[in-house]
Amino acid sequence: MTWRQFTAPPDCDYLCAHLMADSVVVFAVDGDDLFVAASGPRDPRIAESLRIPLGFGITGQVAEDGRPVRIDRDSPRNVVHRRLIGLGPGESVSRICAPIPGLYGEIVGVLAAYRNCARPFSEEELTRATELASPLGLRMHTEQLWVAVGRHRAERDRLIAAAISAQEDERRRIAFDLHDGVTTVLATMAFHLNAADLAVRDLPHAQAARAQIAAAQQLADLAYHQTRSAISGLHSLVLDDLGLVAALESLIQGAAPEPGTEVELLADPPQVLGDIPSHAAAALYRLAQEALSNAVRHAEAKRIVLSLRRSGDSLVLACTDDGRGFDTSEPPSARTTPDDPARHHFGLSSIEQRAALLGADLRLESSPGRGTRVIVELPLDVTDRETAFEC
Incomplete structure (x- = not known):
């Protein structure tokens, strides 16, 4: 000292x-x-x-x-x-x-x-x-x-950044392994199934064999697309290459909402948002991914808006929908339906944990019939705390 x-x-x-x-x-x-x-x-x-x-x-x-x-x-x-x-x-x-x-x-x-x-x-x-x-x-x-x-907070921030970066590295490794391994095998299997279908076409009693091959082809296609979806969920190449705004745009495009549901992104341009540490960008992307998934799956909304704004020294990420909403004062068990146990917490537990780990403020605004808004505010100076205490 x-x-x-x-x-x-x-x-x-x-x-x-x-x-x-x-x-x-x-x-x-x-x-x-x-x-x-x-x-x-x-x-x-x-x-x-x-x-x-x-x-x-x-x-x-x-x-x-x-x-x-x-x-x-x-x-x-x-x-x-x-x-x-x-x-x-x-x-x-x-x-x-x-x-x-x-x-x-x-x-x-x-x-x-x-x-x-x-x-x-x-x-x-x-x-x-x-x-x-x-x-x-x-x-x-x-x-x-x-x-x-200040030292403990700076060290905590450093460890959080390292943990998030390590998690993203592991997600990236798994995604690449799936892409280079499982999807390649599934694509090869689809090729051989097509070849088998051609090979048995002129054989006696080929109809039953071709039906089994067609069923296997459907399963292979399903496994291929599910694996591709899992790869996209694990890691965003767009985030690595083009940044957070482009990654959120890609997330919107792949949201797959119900017919009649509009999904929109409102974001400040990158020059207004400023430099975002890689671990913070990854964490905000995951928060947006979880919030958007909740809205698409559970809100029964006609319009969902994902936004990213700069507010002073903070970044504000919000996901707003005009769906069914819920009473925020209810205990989580009251928001679980027998036909859809996944509605438990509406995935908010994951969002709360991620926001807490990142040191961000989380606000939830919702009421029955009036939609839901999830707001995450992340101070941009978390990486400068140690410097502030060295003055």
Whole structure:
């Protein structure tokens, strides 16, 4: 951890004014060392290499035992420390050091103030420094917790991206294996069945054999088309090659709704949507695929609209239909029909899980007879969280 990781470093000008000091350094505990969290009025970049072991020197001792110290004349030996407080060769300084207590009473740092030896600090000023250190400790503790939260969130986002990418890679591998293996075998089998049909055509009692061959041909064709459909569901080559908008257009074209049902895509152009991380594009595609499938299969709608919009720093994916709808306050079991157990949850469980994994907000709007709208809002800055906490 370095001083730059504090999103709002302590205001050393304020501390200097209240302690009537020439310079102030705020040290923070990092494991067995102290580093400079803030300093002033000197250039804080000087402090980047300054680390003081706990228990070493006056500052390290205050951090270890928690007792404030006042020294009328002091001459720090560390060259970087001297540069930080503006001491020249052979010069001394009056100094006070107050421990900075954290949220639970542990020492999280040291507040050190310095000024010319001609104006040594008093006991009253040491008490004032100790009083200032208490709220400063709460602030520093909160900052450190916030940095830790940012790191965990960034790591979580990285792991989510890796998990989604790995899942898509596995889907891609399975799709290619099916395409190169099963569909090739089925196509070859159809060729041999056609050849068998020609071979037995002029044989006695060929009618029964040809009927069996025709039935096998129908099964082979069915298996071929189902496999092709499974390949399309597993992986979208359009998403890889042309991006999310083109993949959603392809999804609309392959939706196969009931006759009389209109399916439409409304999407901002790619330049408005901006760059979408590959794992986020894949996750949004899967969400759209599931929402559209639910609407086509269950909504009994006349019109289904899939939309993708940019809203500020977020992408908003929505699937809207004018179908039968349902009461969102009902328990899932109440939305299951005996003739169609697949209606359970209307597939929303899958959508909820995907949205939660992606860190997206999910809203469901529906009522009986008034259709359903599924809205997923994905912040575009999820990949920038770690950077934000390093400022």
